[in-house]
Amino acid sequence: METSNLTAARKTIVGIQFLFVAFGSTVLVPLLVGLDPAAALFTAGIGTFIFHMVTKGKVPIFLGSSFAFIAPIISASKQWGMPGTLAGIMGVALVYFVMSALIKWQGRRLLERLFPPVVIGPVIICIGLSLAPAAVNMAQENWLLAFISLLTAILVLILGKGLIKLVPVVCGLVVGYIVAWMMGLVDFSAVGSASWFAPPQSITHFKLPQFSWEPFLFMIPVAIAPVIEHIGDVYVVGAVADKDFIKDPGLHRTMLGDGLACMAASLFGGPPVTTYSEVTGAMQITRITSPAVIRIAAATAIIFSIIGKLSAVLQSIPSAVLGGIMLLLFGSIASVGIQNLVSNKVDLNQTRSIIIVSVVLTLGIGGAILPMGSFSLSGIGLSALAGVILNLVIPQSK
Numbered sequence: 458m459e460t461s462n463l464t465a466a467r468k469t470i471v472g473i474q475f476l477f478v479a480f481g482s483t484v485l486v487p488l489l490v491g492l493d494p495a496a497a498l499f500t501a502g503i504g505t506f507i508f509h510m511v512t513k514g515k516v517p518i519f520l521g522s523s524f525a526f527i528a529p530i531i532s533a534s535k536q537w538g539m540p541g542t543l544a545g546i547m548g549v550a551l552v553y554f555v556m557s558a559l560i561k562w563q564g565r566r567l568l569e570r571l572f573p574p575v576v577i578g579p580v581i582i583c584i585g586l587s588l589a590p591a592a593v594n595m596a597q598e599n600w601l602l603a604f605i606s607l608l609t610a611i612l613v614l615i616l617g618k619g620l621i622k623l624v625p626v627v628c629g630l631v632v633g634y635i636v637a638w639m640m641g642l643v644d645f646s647a648v649g650s651a652s653w654f655a656p657p658q659s660i661t662h663f664k665l666p667q668f669s670w671e672p673f674l675f676m677i678p679v680a681i682a683p684v685i686e687h688i689g690d691v692y693v694v695g696a697v698a699d700k701d702f703i704k705d706p707g708l709h710r711t712m713l714g715d716g717l718a719c720m721a722a723s724l725f726g727g728p729p730v731t732t733y734s735e736v737t738g739a740m741q742i743t744r745i746t747s748p749a750v751i752r753i754a755a756a757t758a759i760i761f762s763i764i765g766k767l768s769a770v771l772q773s774i775p776s777a778v779l780g781g782i783m784l785l786l787f788g789s790i791a792s793v794g795i796q797n798l799v800s801n802k803v804d805l806n807q808t809r810s811i812i813i814v815s816v817v818l819t820l821g822i823g824g825a826i827l828p829m830g831s832f833s834l835s836g837i838g839l840s841a842l843a844g845v846i847l848n849l850v851i852p853q854s855k
Contacts, residue, residue, distance in 0.1 A: 471745050472753025474620055476761075478739045479521045479754070481626025484771050485786075486522035486728050488779060489591070490530040491539065493726060495761075495768040496657040497522050500727030502758035504718030509752055511714035512706045517740060517748040518694055519755065520718050523731035524790060525686075528587050528836060529679045530728065537672045545672025546723035552680035553687075553716025561709040568688070574801035576844035577685045578794045579814045583821025583837050584682060585791030592787050595780030599642070606633030606781030623738050626782055633778035648769040655765025660725055678838030681845070683731045687715055690732035697737055698746035809851050817844040 483501050484494040504520040512518075526549070533542040559567050596603035610629035613621060621628070637643050691711050695702040702711065719729045736754070740746050761767055803810055819825075821840030 472750045475754040476757045478623045478735045479733045483521040493657050494771045496726040498758045499762035500722040500725050502755040504730045505755035507718045508714035512710050516702050517746050517751045519733045519736040520730040521733045522728045525584050525683045526729050533672045540667040541672045543723045544666035544668040545676040548673040548676040549680040549729045550716045550720035557709045557712035575803050575810050575813050576848050578798035579817035580682045580841045581794030582791045585787045586822050588787040592783035595776045599777035602777040603781030606778045629782045637775045651769035652765040656763045678842045681841045697741045807854050813847045
């Protein structure tokens with residue numbers, strides 16, 4: 458449905474609805490890694506506007522916090538602190554810039570050669586399963602709360618209709634939070650003392666990230682999976698909108714827009730952003746694919762980011778409630794990797810495929826670390842790099 462068919466009031470209502478579809482995942486990532494959820498909302502809004510500017514306002518995509526970077530951010534913050542980690546996120550932007558240039562130069566063929574499904578599938582599985590211990594540790598602080606949150610999200614996914622089906626995270630958080638409040642497990646002191654108008658501190662006290670090469674290089678290999686996810690999402694959005702965004706404005710532009718948005722996120726204290734398929738699902742249900750509506754969602758995210766009470770409420774959510782939601786979300790990420798292998802008909806009867814998948818899974822889930830002087834390559838980044846190298850050096854079966 459084009460913008461001309463919508464009144465201003467309808468566009469605003471739908472735009473706010475689209476934000477709520479993305480809201481749960483956008484604020485959950487910073488809550489898990491120790492960043493300000495208000496900053497994540499702000500950078501999601503700003504990042505989406507940057508993306509639309511680069512893509513000439515043609516592509517109806519919303520950018521929100523990326524789950525792929527939860528484990529790397531936690532690991533990097535322990536080694537270099539959060540300021541160094543935020544500087545490292547610029548390495549993610551660099552990957553998008555390089556991929557944008559390669560696509561402009563060679564088209565998608567080079568990417569398909571470097572990152573086939575036999576590499577990307579197990580990397581996505583690693584992203585989900587490597588986070589499983591964190592989900593269990595948070596859930597076991599109060600298994601009853603975790604189970605209630607998890608059950609709510611599952612019921613919404615199974616029984617929900619329309620847009621409700623797309624907000625299982627929000628529903629799980631709300632129900633879990635209410636039950637926690639009834640059990641006396643929510644501390645409202647910070648909410649009471651918070652101001653109504655309070656922009657994120659990373660914006661009001663802006664400081665450049667403390668750049669160092671170690672976290673910068675640490676983050677680069679992790680960006681492989683989100684880059685491939687970006688390509689898939691652009692194809693899906695094009696199918697929903699019945700337009701070829703690969704040609705106009707071009708995949709190189711969408712990749713560049715995502716990279717610039719990631720750079721903005723690092724500057725303003727937010728996690729790396731990525732294309733949100735949840736919002737694409739909402740567009741498919743409502744049949745509204747206007748980029749202007751997505752920009753309204755982005756503007757709403759920025760407005761929400763300066764409401765101090767909202768940020769305080771989000772930070773008062775008990776860990777067990779978050780843990781219950783994560784039990785579902787992180788497993789679903791792994792299932793996307795499995796689906797990627799199945800849908801692309803990766804033949805696991807081939808020795809070559811078994812070797813690549815096995816090494817990627819073992820390195821990624823096992824948390825392998827490869828020290829290189831003062832720098833170390835580990836976890837998902839190491840497994841992704843190993844998968845790319847093995848795919849290039851092991852000959853194809855005849």
